[in-house]
Amino acid sequence: MKQCRTIFQDGDHRWLAIVRDPNRAGHVIDTNEYLIESGGDSLLCDPGGIEIFPAVFSALCAETDPNRVKAIFASHQDPDIISSLALWLDFNPGLKCYTSWLWSSFLPHFGGTAETFASLPDEGGSIPVGDLDLEAVPAHYLHSSGNFHLYDRGAKILFSGDVGAALLPPEQDDLFVKDFDQHIQYAAGFHRRWMGSNEAKRRWCERVAVMNIDMLCPQHGAIYQGEDVARFIDWFDQLTVGIL
Amino acid sequence: MNAPESLFRRPAAPTSESQLARIVRSNEEIKSIVATAFKINLMALNAIFLAKRAGTAALGFGVLSNELRRFAQDLTQQMASLREMTAESVTAVSNLMQQRRLDRILELAVLACEGREIPGLELVMARAEGAMTGKFQRLRQFDKVLHRALEATGQLVELGGVLARSAKIEAAYGGQYSSSLMQVSTDFADVIDQIKRSLEKLTRERLIKEGS
Structure with missing residues (x-):
């Protein structure tokens, strides 16, 4: 079963990371899901694929009431991001799914009605969760053509989707990056191949470099914190992407 | 505690994978019947011309050929x-x-x-059960409608068989054209038998097995 770890807490404002499933089938990529709680409501970032729903759901239930999940944030349209949507809707048919306008007519293939989807314009926007106003930060072409990250100004946490992702070997299951130089080798190939545009990458780096970020939380691999956040942004800025 | 066992209170449905395979097989049989019906239509058209050439000796055969053509269209x-x-x-x-x-x-x-309390689970299960029952009933309804339509088609094909047999009898009175008319009416009987066999196969392909 996946573990549910609290990575930030300030009163009822909390971030939970649902990570590392030892029973995961080897052919399914490991994913991190993040739950942001505030004022009795919660939002789930990239809830994951349909096949890993039992693992995510049971880990989440161990920590919190699944009925409180009032919204889902889908950074983009991939099946490992959002194909479990129909099952989350089983628990809350009124749940809102925030995603790029580009995908709001594609994601209904995974479930939901016209009322389920809240389309985000290209420039982003705010997403209310309890007492919070989370910010959808544009990250188009990194890697999806309609792609957003989610910033929590209060917690100083940026959910960065596939940016920062690392395909770690099974024995490296730390929640946080411990040794940046050793870690980044597992991110390099992924970023070169999955990120399609150097121009888009440069814009993203410029955008997030001026944000106050304590933790950068990717969908795969370990979380960057403290100085490793700026270190990662610099590394990414230098990397040539969109090549085989 | 929320008992997961209650999630299994669902209609006992047969495997949908085999249902899809049955639909594919049915569709293939339908395509084969449509092709044969087209063939009957052409055969009947030729038979009408032949009957006209045979003149008064094949008047009855001509009427039956017209009926067979209408049968093919129906x-x-x-x-x-x-x-x-x-x-x-x-x-x-x-x-x-x-x-x-x-x-x-x-x-x-x-x-x-693992037995942890999940608030709202009963409601979710009830919704899922309702959705499953609704979808299963819809399939059962389709199965009934399809079966009734097949029965009606069976009656139509029976009529086609009677027409082909009558055409054989009329062919015997066709004078010098008798052997050509007999050949045509035998061809009619053969293709209608072919349709009957396809229809029997179709009738066996039920979407839902009896008693489920």
Whole structure:
């Protein structure tokens, strides 16, 4: 079963990371899901694929009431991001799914009605969760053509989707990056191949470099914190992407 | 404690995978009947010309050829409506398969919670059960409609068989054209037998097994 770890807490404002499933089938990529709680409501970032729903759901239930999940944030349209949507809707048919306008007519293939989807314009926007106003930060072409990250100004946490992702070997299951130089080798190939545009990458780096970020939380691999956040942004800025 | 066992209170549905395979087989039989009906239509047209050449000796044969042509047209129409029904059945079966997959994963999720209290689970289960029952009933309804349509087609094909037999009798009075008319009426009887066999196969392909 996946573990549910609290990575930030300030009163009822909390971030939970649902990570590392030892029973995961080897052919399914490991994913991190993040739950942001505030004022009795919660939002789930990239809830994951349909096949890993039992693992995510049971880990989440161990920590919190699944009925409180009032919204889902889908950074983009991939099946490992959002194909479990129909099952989350089983628990809350009124749940809102925030995603790029580009995908709001594609994601209904995974479930939901016209009322389920809240389309985000290209420039982003705010997403209310309890007492919070989370910010959808544009990250188009990194890697999806309609792609957003989610910033929590209060917690100083940026959910960065596939940016920062690392395909770690099974024995490296730390929640946080411990040794940046050793870690980044597992991110390099992924970023070169999955990120399609150097121009888009440069814009993203410029955008997030001026944000106050304590933790950068990717969908795969370990979380960057403290100085490793700026270190990662610099590394990414230098990397040539969109090549085989 | 929320008991996951209650998630299994569902109608006992047969496997949807085999239902889809049955629909594919039905569709193939329908296509084969449509092709044969087209053949009867052409054969009947030729038979009408032959009867005209044979003159008064083949008046009865001419009337029957006209009837066989009408039969082929009615059969084509009937098969078009059957084809539409099978297309709708694909939707019904796909919905059922999707629901079953979601239910299976939901069950695994509840079991993974190892008996922990899950608020609202009863409501979720009731909704899932209602959705499954609704989709299963819709499929059962389709199966009934399809079966009734097949029975009606069976009666139409019986009529075709009678027409072909009568054409054989009329061919015997065809004078010098008798052997040509006999050949045509035997061909009619053969293709109608072929349709009967396809129809029997179609009738055996039920979307839902008896008693489920």
